Amino acid sequence: MVMTPYPRLLLAAPNSSSGKTTVSIGLMAALRARGLRVAPFKVGPDYIDPGYHTLATGLPGRNLDAWLCGTGRIAPLFAHGAAGADVSVVEGVMGLYDGRLGLTEGRSGFGSSAHIAELIDAPVVLVMDTSGVSRTLAATAYGLANHLQAPKVAGVILNKTGSPRAVDELRGALAEVGLPVLGAIPRSRDLVVPSRHLGLVPAAERDQAQAVIDAAAELVAAHVDLDEVLAVASAAAELDVTPWSAQAEISTVGGRPRIAVAAGRAFTFRYAETVELLRAAGCEVVEFDPMTSHRLPGGSHGLYLGGGFPEMYAEELAANRPLLAEVRAAVAAGMPTVAECAGLLYLCRTLDGTDMAGAVPLDARMSPKLTLGYRDLVAASRSVVTEPGERVHSHEFHRTITTSLRGTAGADVAPAWLVDAGPGRTEGLASASVLASYQHVHWAGYPQLAQRFAQACAAFGNAGRSWQAPVGPQRLPAPDLRHHGDAQLRPGLVDLAVNVRRAPEWLLTAVAARADQWTGYPESGAARQALAARYGLEAGQLLPTAGAADAFTLVARTFPGRKVVIVHPQFTEPEVAWRTAGHQVRRSMLRADEGFRLDADRIGADADLVVLGNPTNPTGVLHPAAEIGRLVRPGRIVVVDEAFMDFVPGEPESVLAGDLDGVLVTRSLTKLWGIAGLRAGFVAGDQTLIGELARHQEPWAVSTPALDAMVAIASGQADRVAARILDEVATERAFLVDALRAAGFPVAGEPRTPFVLVDVSGLGVSNPPEALAAQGFAVRRCDTFPGLGPGWIRVSVPSEPISTALIAALIRVRGD
Template identity: 75%
Template sequence: RLGQTDGRRGFGSSAHLAELIDSPVILVLDTSGVSRTLAAVAYGLAHHPAAPAVDAVILNKTGSPRAVDELREAFAEIGLPVLGAIPRTKNLVVPSRHLGLVPAAERDQARAVIDAAAELVSKHVDLDAVLTIADAASRLATNPWSAASEVAKVDGRPRISVAAGRAFTFRYAETTELLRAAGCEVVEFDPMNDPQLPSGTDGLYLGGGFPEIYAEELAANRPLLAEIRAAVGAGLPTIAECAGLLYLSHSLDGVDMADALPLTSTMSPRLTLGYRELVAESDSVATRAGEQVHSHEFHRTTTEPLTSRDAAQVQPAWLVDAATGRREGLASPSVLASYQHIHWAGYPKQAERFARACAAFAEAGRRWGPALTEQRIPEPDLRHHGDAQLRPGLVDLAVNVRSAPQWLLEEIGGGVERWTGYPDSRTARHTLAERYGVADDALLPTAGAADAFTLIARTFPDRKVLVVHPQFTEPEVAWRAAGHQVRRLILRADEGFRLAPERIGNDADLVIIGNPTNPTGVLHPAEQIRGLLRPGRIVVVDEAFMDFIPGERESLLGGEMTGLLVTRSLTKLWGIAGLRAGFVAGD
């Protein structure tokens, strides 16, 4: 969240822009956890030598009427008008994740949130006063930016396919404006759902987005991945920025991608963020060696070259901030792929070169063969369980449908009088709490472990959920049904399906893991799972099969359980899955 003067040494900040266009300034101030001190902050901004004058303020996320009156009085003392006080509300929360707010294109309810915000603002802000201040702005003595005046048109109207959809939601609007001005036809496609590139594609633009969130869906679209691999190999002019770079890599966190570039990518706990000064290391489809440009870099992934692959056709794309000596990205006569977001409005020659390369590709009539052998991987059936594969002669270790001991059935059945009244869980809660070494008020009996997943998912809304797979699918079903956006971390078979905590990252604030894991049988060390805990994060551990482990070693039940929720099934070991009984414990 950037403030008024935040930018690269102030450059590009809201204050800088206001000065450039001689615009009035109305401060919108978050009042959370602060009172009269906020007026002192506003006074400092209003009189800061590097900031323009402030005309008024709007108070946001306010509390009680008394608190608002206190704030209004404080602002009156420093001579700043208050145009409104917008009360805090849970109905306008926009979810966020590892790279900031979830884009509107990924949220079906985004329009409803905007409408609700508009209604709230109109009710609590003097909009006539806002318009009066805005009308005082000076008229700009300049001509509006025009893409048509920045680039020369190419012949042939080449068709450029631009990645869109939920996985590719970020690109500068001027990018496509410049390409159209250069005489190109711009056509969007969805890498998650479209089985092939738009017909007649002469160029490919893959912008920013969140392929790490949708890795499985992107990987499932094998026909498109195969075609893009073939197209890039055939010399299709291609620009790939950040998400596009990951999409063209061999794999992303172990999930197969297009394999069009000799590198692999993985999630990282470290956020890479900042404005960059770049020098082009080599010629590419859009750049020339030695050119200097500015960019923006923003990601939580890293890439590694595939040394086993012939990389003679690609060179490093950029020298990033020369003093660091860091080289990043890949470049070739037909490709520019890197983490760097470059605003082509500032460097229109790059758009023009790309358009010319696409026109030349079209004129040469170069094409690639169809990937006839690739089929789309169907979506996993999260409600498909292991007992569906049970056949004569096979032992079912998923739900254990073998006959339960007769003595147990008799004990459970009891006399008819036990079935005539409503259940009282207090005795069961106390007995279970005593058995597992937790306090009575830290344990809740549930109708099986699946019931516990549903309760937890509905109790903690707006969480950044990560499910560690392979494991039982019911947790993911429960969190998706509760409206959460779920990310998967798929453990690797070549690493024995061992937990890799560094791949979880810092953004997930609710992590779900099975221990021991169904269906791999891997037993993760308890201390390794405890290592996932951090302030604000909940770790849910499904221990449905823990009582199959002698001594139940590595169980997280008992002791310090802050941030932990452990679910248990009471029926699997005994072959009575039809009786829904389990519990969740933790703090």
């Protein structure tokens, strides 16, 4: 070993959310802007921060994790990553002394920032949030610097500072305890990296990531003394260490096997050393994007699916049916495959109701519980990379769970791991060619795993084994969220595409009778009072809107920065509204084979705004109010689109009749009453939320004719007319449903709406709506609804003679 200078420092903090990541990426980028080569590191197992580090420095972001790699490898791994760099910046984790709980290897705080600083002998700079504190901050810094396990604390960077006077007070207090202030960074609202259920949004997923890094660099350069920071780093002692080498850890295999490695927005998590080990073994590593690549890289002999967020991109992944089919065929043919967490989800049959590769006999769904922690694993069986009884350390971090598909597991599939070295819990699946589990294992700590994988891939290639995906699957086009049923209408066609009834004459007369009022500005008070009374609400719990679609836009604009889950299949206007407003949007899919029924447990705990329809357009399924109520939790808004609830006699499942805390209900008054042109509706619910919406609503947002219609619809006369309409619709719907099913065309669930969702996949035509148009009928195409495809149509409930004619047309198209 040779003593080598590695200028370095470690940024730590008293606790999470102090701004370590912002300061770290800003410092890395600012030093790089000076022309320095900056080596970035992250303490702990986190994948996301290193992505920002890579973008900030142009060098691979690397992890220093004593649990995953062992204490003896930390300094060598650091030296490997720091080789040739002018300075190394290490971002800490949580609080300075926070590590693995309990005693590990005889010490507490194992793997903490302080522990890593000790292992690489790095000076520490504290990043301290000054919000709501003054001189007391110096006492906190002094305690951190003089703890029994304290590394060398070389200074402090103050973050989120206020006035110059407040900063001077802090500088003086810190000087009294012997800690120099290297910088004071003011508060900045422009530096917000959005988060989701597993931390920050990865840099690879954010088009604005580089702009955030540039802004952080500018802020740090303006408010931190970079010369003093470099002096701290340069004062670090020389290290007596041999840098880690992938070539020294692994032997070369023959045949140069090609390994396909998943990348792109949905697969952003893997340790840099994983690829370095495989290349050192003589493998060719080729990245592919499961969202956009139609095939695996040509001549692939192995498949590595790392971590990421497939749940955020389930629809896009599912739409790439050619690749899913190829992956399924490749795994079935015995291609060596390693899948960690996101990779496991991708191989499942379904993810949150959305079809995935179906390569392993599991279904996956979101869970309200976060599974997080370091794990002690014992290989439960032999896999493509493990031997039975082999012990490794891992990290587990997910909000999904998997369930086994009974009777589908092959005899060669077994549990992958005994978790925490005990018999109580097994996890994952293993076979001679597959290891698929939630566990993240750092192969630098266990290079034998990379060795076995490389050997298996070489053997697969040498054996000349191949696979062939079934011919036929085509990439599904992205659903056109702005498509509406009126696009199907043409002159001469019977309209079964649009859910609009003829307006009753008494309603049109009532609206027209006040035409003399239309010259003035609209006044919504009377309509608000009338509708509130009609639904048993206080006036402050209801706000008239220009239809339900206007209400979606208003809610999306009023409550920004939400993590939104849209329950699909459903009316697409909500997703358009929330995406347009810049929210993070995830889809949760209801499945046809489960009757499109809502299961609140599948939504997960991360969403702070959930949107669903009840009864749902286009499925017609009515969800129990009690099940919807299970979605409500502190800090979350639940938006229920009840646009068709007035077609349900008595409205027994309307959430308007229950506890409205955290709930918003949108209603359209245009469906039952045939006044789509007036754009009449309302949003009702939590009075505090309604108050916020009222403050953000544009003046005179609802026209006077629409407001007059609302008053009329809230009257007793309207109730009597509505009762007759509901009787007619129920009778006509029952006739249509029975006739369709008798003719061999399944109808989804037990619809409670003036339309039905029909499975026409048995017609044998690629475009059922066009085929029916040729027969004289306009029906709503359904491939524009997420979760449905061209094999479904939505049919408005017509009179019995028209239903009979439609069935005859379907039979003719089928060729009976």
